[in-house]
Amino acid sequence: MKHHKRETLRDVDYEDCYAEALRILRGKYDSVGLPYRKNGERVCDVETLKADDLTVFMLAWGSEVAHQIEGSKPMDSGKRLHKRPNVQTRPVASGF
Numbered sequence: 225m226k227h228h229k230r231e232t233l234r235d236v237d238y239e240d241c242y243a244e245a246l247r248i249l250r251g252k253y254d255s256v257g258l259p260y261r262k263n264g265e266r267v268c269d270v271e272t273l274k275a276d277d278l279t280v281f282m283l284a285w286g287s288e289v290a291h292q293i294e295g296s297k298p299m300d301s302g303k304r305l306h307k308r309p310n311v312q313t314r315p316v317a318s319g320f
Contacts, residue, residue, distance in 0.1 A: 245284035
């Protein structure tokens with residue numbers, strides 16, 4: 225049986241996926257908070273849900289894509305604090 229090397233995302237690519245997922249969620253839901261750490265895990269409030277990374281990806285793109293991203297997560301990403309992605313927190317006024 226052949227062993228396949230696990231493909232991993234670079235930290236920056238994983239964080240880009242997370243930031244993009246948050247942008248999508250802000251367009252889908254009325255209330256999406258800023259990510260924070262709770263017991264060493266990144267959490268983001270989406271409506272009344274405390275969403276971890278996998279849940280954020282699932283809400284944005286569905287289960288299959290979410291599991292692909294999490295399966296490619298950088299091996300050492302849990303050892304450091306993720307920087308808060310550079311995402312817009314308030315809608316931009318348009319033409320007022």
